[in-house]
Amino acid sequence: MKKHLMALAAITAVGTAVLAYLFLTKQITPARASSQAHDVDRLFSVLFAIASFFLVLCLGGLVYSLIFFRRRKGDESDGPAMFGHAPLEVTWTLVPLAIVIVLAIIGAFVLQSVTAAPKEELDVRVSAFQFGWQFNYPNEGLQTNELRLPIGQPVRFTLTSRDVIHDFWVPEFRIKEDAVPGMETTLRITPDRLGDYWALCNELCGIGHAYMRAPVKVVTQEQYRSWIEGLKKEKGS
Numbered sequence: 001m002k003k004h005l006m007a008l009a010a011i012t013a014v015g016t017a018v019l020a021y022l023f024l025t026k027q028i029t030p031a032r033a034s035s036q037a038h039d040v041d042r043l044f045s046v047l048f049a050i051a052s053f054f055l056v057l058c059l060g061g062l063v064y065s066l067i068f069f070r071r072r073k074g075d076e077s078d079g080p081a082m083f084g085h086a087p088l089e090v091t092w093t094l095v096p097l098a099i100v101i102v103l104a105i106i107g108a109f110v111l112q113s114v115t116a117a118p119k120e121e122l123d124v125r126v127s128a129f130q131f132g133w134q135f136n137y138p139n140e141g142l143q144t145n146e147l148r149l150p151i152g153q154p155v156r157f158t159l160t161s162r163d164v165i166h167d168f169w170v171p172e173f174r175i176k177e178d179a180v181p182g183m184e185t186t187l188r189i190t191p192d193r194l195g196d197y198w199a200l201c202n203e204l205c206g207i208g209h210a211y212m213r214a215p216v217k218v219v220t221q222e223q224y225r226s227w228i229e230g231l232k233k234e235k236g237s
């Protein structure tokens with residue numbers, strides 16, 4: 001029995017290490033383009049590590065048993081009868097309980113950090129409709145169909161919808177929020193990586209849901225200012 005437990009422990013350790021190595025070296029999530037994305041991905045790494053361990057433990061134990069404890073030819077006997085195992089039952093109750101409590105605490109810290117309101121936010125109003133997005137920069141008096149954001153500037157999105165429930169999501173920013181008709185919701189993002197992204201709708205909202213997206217550009221402060229000035233000129237002429 002001891003030999004089998006040692007073998008299973010070795011399989012679990014190696015399997016978990018391989019999965020963790022793959023996860024840490026090959027980025028399977030989209031690029032991280034907001035300060036919130038780093039917190040979210042750190043939490044995701046912890047979840048992934050714990051899930052990897054239990055995945056390998058359970059599947060490894062299953063496959064190992066199928067191979068080493070299979071019924072041999074000519075063996076017609078029943079397996080041993082077992083009635084409860086108190087230490088084992090206490091363990092499989094307390095260990096998951098402890099894990100869930102720790103995850104809830106980490107999750108609460110991450111939630112607090114990604115929703116915290118920084119000073120000097122850029123206000124952007126987002127209006128969702130079937131099937132597209134409109135952006136409003138109230139301080140500039142401008143309306144656009146694409147989103148441009150200056151890097152390093154905290155942004156407060158105020159979301160609403162003109163028809164049904166949509167969900168504003170830029171995968172590279174990680175966090176998302178519903179846009180609900182008749183009410184306003186808030187989403188806070190601080191973009192920290194230059195580049196071109198897409199804002200997607202993440203709530204099935206009708207036949208054009210898959211095409212409901214808008215370009216998002218994270219640019220430098222200067223590029224942002226000149227884009228705003230250009231739009232204002234266009235509007236004035």
Ligand SMILES: [Cu+2]
Pocket residue numbers: 128129165166167201202203204205209212
């Ligand atoms: Cu939608």
